[in-house]
Amino acid sequence: MTGLPPRRADELLRAAVGHLRLADVPDPRIDAELLLAHVLGVNRGRAQALALLGSSLSQPVADRYRALVLRRGLREPLQHLTGVAHFRRIELLVGPGVFVPRPETEVLVEHALRGLPEGGTAVDLGTGSGAIALSIAHERPDATVIALERSPEAFAWAERNRQHVGAANARVLAGDLAVAADLLPELLAGVDVVVSNPPYVPDGMVPRDPEVQRFDPAAALYGGPDGLDPMRAVVATAERLLRPGGLLAVEHGELQGEGTRALLADGWTEAATHPDLTGRDRVTTARRAG
Ligand SMILES: C[S@@+](CC[C@H](N)C(=O)[O-])C[C@H]1O[C@@H](n2cnc3c(N)ncnc32)[C@H](O)[C@@H]1O
Structure with missing residues (x-):
C-alpha cells in the first residue's frame, strides 16, 4: 500500500x-x-x-x-469494518462481541418460516445479533417472536438490532437457553417453532478462517467435546416449549446431522437433515410428538 x-x-x-x-x-x-x-x-x-x-x-x-x-x-471481518451485515431482507448492526451472521443460516430461517402458522409463536435460542429472530419477525409481522441470548455483549447487539429493524413483534430476553422453559412459563407446550443456531464447533477444533478464530466470540463457537452440548440443551428446552406437532429447526456442522438426529429419537417425529446451498448437511428439523 x-x-x-x-x-x-x-x-x-x-x-x-x-x-x-x-x-x-x-x-x-x-x-x-x-x-x-x-x-x-x-x-x-x-x-x-x-x-x-x-x-x-x-x-x-x-x-x-x-x-x-x-x-x-x-483479517478483521468486513462486517466489523462496515458495521453492518446483510441477512435475508434485513440489515443488522454487528461488531466486536457478537457472531457475524452467515449466509447458510438463511436456509435455517426458511425451514422455521415453513413451520410457523398464521399468528404463531417462534422462539430463537442463542440469538446473537438477532439475525434469525428478527428475520422471522420482519417477514412474518403476524407472528410473535422471542429471542434469547446469554452473552451480555451479544444481548446488547440483539436489542439494538430489534430497534434498528423496527420489529415490534419481537422481544429479546437475557438468559441461558438451558433454562429458557423456566423463563417462559406462559409458553410451556404452546410454542409453534423453536429455532436455534447454537455453538457447535468441537472444543479441540480450530476454525480455519482467521476472521472466525480471532473475531467471533468463543461463546458463540464452541460446543463441548463433540460440539453438541448446546444442542442437547436446545432439544431439552424445545421438548418443554413446543406444542404437540410444533417444529424444531436447528443448524449444525456438516458432520453432525446423524448426531443431531440421534438426540431426537424419543418424543419426536419426522426428524430429517437438510443441506445448505453448498450441498452440505446443515439443518435438522423434527416435530414434537403428540
Ligand atoms: C453460533 S452463534 C449464532 C447467533 C445467531 N443466532 C446467528 O445465527 O447468527 C450462537 C449464539 O448462542 C449464544 N449462546 C451460547 N450458549 C448459550 C446459552 N447457553 N444460552 C443462550 N445463548 C447462548 C452465543 O452467545 C451466540 O450468540
Whole structure:
C-alpha cells in the first residue's frame, strides 16, 4: 500500500485488491469494492462506476479507505469494518462481541418460516445479533417472536438490532437457553417453532478462517467435546416449549446431522437433515410428538 497515488478511486481500488489478495482474503475484489462503497457512502455499483471514471477521493476519505483496507488485510471481518451485515431482507448492526451472521443460516430461517402458522409463536435460542429472530419477525409481522441470548455483549447487539429493524413483534430476553422453559412459563407446550443456531464447533477444533478464530466470540463457537452440548440443551428446552406437532429447526456442522438426529429419537417425529446451498448437511428439523 506504500507509494500509492493518494486519491484516485481506480488506483486506490487496484492497490487494495492486490493488498487483500496477498493477505489471502477470500474475495479481495468484492471486499475492496465494498469498503470503497462504505467510505464513499454509496452502493457497490456506484463505487465501481466512480472507479471506472477515475474519480478522485478527498484526502481524508482516501486515508480512511487505506486504513480500512489494512485492517481487512489483518483479517478483521468486513462486517466489523462496515458495521453492518446483510441477512435475508434485513440489515443488522454487528461488531466486536457478537457472531457475524452467515449466509447458510438463511436456509435455517426458511425451514422455521415453513413451520410457523398464521399468528404463531417462534422462539430463537442463542440469538446473537438477532439475525434469525428478527428475520422471522420482519417477514412474518403476524407472528410473535422471542429471542434469547446469554452473552451480555451479544444481548446488547440483539436489542439494538430489534430497534434498528423496527420489529415490534419481537422481544429479546437475557438468559441461558438451558433454562429458557423456566423463563417462559406462559409458553410451556404452546410454542409453534423453536429455532436455534447454537455453538457447535468441537472444543479441540480450530476454525480455519482467521476472521472466525480471532473475531467471533468463543461463546458463540464452541460446543463441548463433540460440539453438541448446546444442542442437547436446545432439544431439552424445545421438548418443554413446543406444542404437540410444533417444529424444531436447528443448524449444525456438516458432520453432525446423524448426531443431531440421534438426540431426537424419543418424543419426536419426522426428524430429517437438510443441506445448505453448498450441498452440505446443515439443518435438522423434527416435530414434537403428540
Ligand atoms: C453460533 S452463534 C449464532 C447467533 C445467531 N443466532 C446467528 O445465527 O447468527 C450462537 C449464539 O448462542 C449464544 N449462546 C451460547 N450458549 C448459550 C446459552 N447457553 N444460552 C443462550 N445463548 C447462548 C452465543 O452467545 C451466540 O450468540
